[in-house]
Every structure is written in C-alpha cells, then in structure tokens.
Amino acid sequence: MKVSEFKTAGKLITGLGAIKALADEMTRLGIKDCAVVTDKGVSSSGLLEQVLALLPYPPLHIIDDIPPEPAVNIIEAKLNDLRENKVDGIIALGGGSAIDSAKVLAATYDHSGSISKLFGENTLSERRLPLIVIPTTAGTGSEVTNIAILSDPKAQMKKGIVSHCLLPDVAIVAPEMTKTCPPSITAASGIDAFVHALEAYISVNASPITDALAEKALKLIFNSLVHAYNNGENLAAREDMATGSLMAGLAFGNAGVGAVHALAYPLGGRFHLSHGMSNAVMLPHVLKVNAPFCQDKLYCVAKLLKVCERHHSKDEAIKLLLIAIEKLCRDVDIPASLTPFNISSSCVGELAEEASKVTRLLRNNPKQLSIEEIEDIYRLAF
Numbered sequence: 344m345k346v347s348e349f350k351t352a353g354k355l356i357t358g359l360g361a362i363k364a365l366a367d368e369m370t371r372l373g374i375k376d377c378a379v380v381t382d383k384g385v386s387s388s389g390l391l392e393q394v395l396a397l398l399p400y401p402p403l404h405i406i407d408d409i410p411p412e413p414a415v416n417i418i419e420a421k422l423n424d425l426r427e428n429k430v431d432g433i434i435a436l437g438g439g440s441a442i443d444s445a446k447v448l449a450a451t452y453d454h455s456g457s458i459s460k461l462f463g464e465n466t467l468s469e470r471r472l473p474l475i476v477i478p479t480t481a482g483t484g485s486e487v488t489n490i491a492i493l494s495d496p497k498a499q500m501k502k503g504i505v506s507h508c509l510l511p512d513v514a515i516v517a518p519e520m521t522k523t524c525p526p527s528i529t530a531a532s533g534i535d536a537f538v539h540a541l542e543a544y545i546s547v548n549a550s551p552i553t554d555a556l557a558e559k560a561l562k563l564i565f566n567s568l569v570h571a572y573n574n575g576e577n578l579a580a581r582e583d584m585a586t587g588s589l590m591a592g593l594a595f596g597n598a599g600v601g602a603v604h605a606l607a608y609p610l611g612g613r614f615h616l617s618h619g620m621s622n623a624v625m626l627p628h629v630l631k632v633n634a635p636f637c638q639d640k641l642y643c644v645a646k647l648l649k650v651c652e653r654h655h656s657k658d659e660a661i662k663l664l665l666i667a668i669e670k671l672c673r674d675v676d677i678p679a680s681l682t683p684f685n686i687s688s689s690c691v692g693e694l695a696e697e698a699s700k701v702t703r704l705l706r707n708n709p710k711q712l713s714i715e716e717i718e719d720i721y722r723l724a725f
C-alpha cells in the first residue's frame with residue numbers, strides 16, 4: 344500500500360440543524376469581529392439573514408456580492424476592502440464561488456503581493472485568520488479541500504491555488520442550507536459532485552480511504568440528485584446530496600480529479616460556462632475515452648449503482664454505466680453537447696491547447712492524454 348496523506352478541514356459538523364453550532368465554533372476559535380463572505384443569490388434567498396441571527400456578535404464587515412466563478416481581480420479588490428477592517432475571522436456562506444473567495448481572502452489577509460501570483464501549488468505558507476465555511480450548494484466539496492479556483496481573465500482560464508492554508512478550520516454542512524438552491528444550480532453542482540467522486544475513484548492516486556468515500560458518494564448522489572432537482576423541498580434528497588458532495592470532496596481533495604475537470608477549465612475561462620455545467624457536459628465524452636483504462640473500477644461502479652445484472656460481462660456493464668450516466672444528465676436537463684452554448688467547433692484546437700496545460704489534474708487521469716486525443720474528446724462534445 345502506497346504512503347498517502349489525508350487532508351480535510353479541521354472539524355466537520357454535519358446534519359440537519361448543524362448550523363446552530365456556528366456560535367460555539369466562533370467562540371472556540373476566538374472570532375469576535377468577523378467578516379461574512381457570501382453572494383447576492385444566497386443573501387436574497389434569506390440564508391444570510393438566518394446566519395447573521397446566529398452570530399454571537401454583529402459582523403464587522405459583510406461582502407455579499409461575490410460573483411459566480413469569481414475572477415482574481417475582483418477578489419483582489421475585496422481583499423483591499425477587507426484589510427480596512429480589523430477582522431479576526433471569516434465566515435463563508437455560499438457555493439464554491441463564495442467559499443473559494445473566502446478561503447483566498449483568509450489566507451492572503453496578511454500576505455503582501457498579488458493573488459494572481461499565487462496560482463499553482465504550495466504558494467502560501469501561513470493563514471492567521473480563522474475560517475468557518477457553510478456550503479449552500481451540494482456541490483463543490485470546497486468546504487474540505489485545499490484548493491480555491493478563480494478565473495484568470497487575462498489568460499481566459501480557470502486556475503487553482505493549492506495550499507494547506509486553504510483548508511478551513513470548520514466546515515458546517517447543514518443540508519437545509521441547500522433547500523433554496525434553484526434547480527439549474529442543483530443539477531450542475533450535483534453533477535460536479537458526481538464527477539468529483541468518479542474521478543477520485545479512477546484517479547491514479549486513489550487509496551482505500553478515498554475509494555470508500557467515493558463509493559458512498561457515488562451511490563448517494565446517483566440515487567438522490569433527480570429527486571433534489573425535481574423537488575428542492577425534498578429534505579431527504581437534499582440531505583443525501585449534502586453528504587454525498589461532502590464525501591466526494593473528501594475523496595477528490597485527496598485523490599485528485601482528472602481529465603473531465605482539465606477539459607472543463609477552458610470552457611469556464613473562455614466561454615464562462617459554470618464549473619458544474621462544463622464538467623457535466625464533458626463527463627460522458629471523457630469517460631468513453633477513459634473506460635478501457637479503468638475497466639475494473641468502472642465495473643465496480645456499475646455494480647454499485649445497480650445499473651447491470653449478474654449475467655452482464657464487464658464490457659456490457661460498463662456500457663450500461665455510460666448509458667445510465669448520460670440518462671442522469673438528461674434527467675436533470677444538462678445538454679449532451681456544447682452546441683447549445685454557442686461555442687463554435689472551430690475552437691477545438693485552442694481549447695485542447697489550454698486543457699493540455701492543466702497537468703496538475705491530467706496527471707491523475709487513468710489515461711495520459713495527448714493533445715490530439717484531447718482535441719478528439721472536444722470534437723465528440725459537439
């Protein structure tokens with residue numbers, strides 16, 4: 344067995360009503376004058392008000408306008424505003440966009456220099472501000488990962504900052520916080536979570552621990568996403584999705600994600616497709632190319648998700664799995680191709696060139712892809 348390290352947030356508090364632990368956790372971490380980081384969609388859904396009512400002291404600063412898929416220059420401006428306030432902790436409330444922004448703000452509060460210089464791995468050494476995160480989507484798993492993803496408008500790319508400093512002190516995963524999530528966000532972020540579990544499971548860095556987490560996450564998400572999509576008030580489905588996306592985050596935060604994510608990045612950076620949507624559209628196409636290189640793992644997934652019968656061969660079971668995944672995407676109204684997004688197939692060469700630079704993720708993929716193979720996958724997506 345290979346030596347591996349398991350990274351997660353300092354403490355996980357989960358389950359319906361977990362949000363009530365917020366005040367105690369702030370006291371434990373010595374947070375009195377906090378900044379709350381969220382976005383307009385989350386605040387207009389009433390969640391911000393709900394969380395503000397739980398704080399032991401009023402917040403010193405509120406950032407409530409983090410845009411979806413935030414750009415690095417916007418976070419730099421927010422950091423300047425934040426530094427004018429002597430805050431002693433950060434509470435993030437939102438989906439991956441608000442959480443990633445808060446992770447970067449907390450880690451760079453005492454850091455001089457521009458945030459765009461921090462893209463890459465281990466570029467930060469210390470975070471002094473305590474950080475509590477509360478996800479409202481299910482989701483990115485960002486509450487337990489050491490990654491923050493920002494758009495780099497100059498490079499027209501989504502880029503990651505990877506550092507132990509980005510692991511939150513506390514993640515509070517309260518499924519009721521996702522009830523107001525609109526169906527389209529439930530679908531895209533839910534498929535993103537499914538991709539996290541699947542890519543972690545077939546990653547070359549998978550371990551028995553990440554496999555166990557990924558298997559449970561795959562089952563929970565596969566069986567609940569459509570129910571959460573069709574009826575946002577279905578609390579049982581929301582609970583399974585919240586747990587599934589958390590477990591998927593724990594799996595991929597340690598085993599990594601692969602080519603689906605690498606090929607999704609340029610779609611976000613160049614064409615502003617959301618992270619969830621770009622992953623969801625690329626998933627079936629990348630999986631077809633990966634399948635021969637992770638047959639045993641995909642066979643396990645097919646059996647786990649009960650999409651095949653005992654008499655089916657391994658090949659047949661994998662075909663049935665691919666059909667079931669395409670159906671899952673269809674059932675939550677995710678387009679099967681890039682055509683509805685007004686992306687021209689003439690961009691395939693540029694997209695492939697950009698995706699091929701995401702070596703941080705491509706190296707986790709069960710098949711090492713050449714730039715020509717990446718181009719072929721994009722062509723399949725038109």
Ligand SMILES: NC(=O)c1ccc[n+]([C@@H]2O[C@H](COP(=O)([O-])OP(=O)(O)OC[C@H]3O[C@@H](n4cnc5c(N)ncnc54)[C@H](O)[C@@H]3O)[C@@H](O)[C@H]2O)c1
Pocket residue numbers: 382383384385388390410411412413437438439440441443479480481482483484485488489490491492493501520521522523524525528531532535618619
């Ligand atoms: N750090 C990581 O490990 C990691 C992993 C995957 C994705 N990401 C990043 O996360 C971002 C995407 O995050 P996301 O998919 O969670 O979406 P998001 O945070 O961008 O939110 C999408 C929209 O949904 C709204 N919303 C979120 N929760 C809501 C709720 N409960 N009620 C009403 N509206 C709600 C928001 O206001 C926003 O308009 C991308 O930038 C992506 O790159 C990070």
Ligand SMILES: [Fe+2]
Pocket residue numbers: 483535536539604618622
């Ligand atoms: Fe993702």
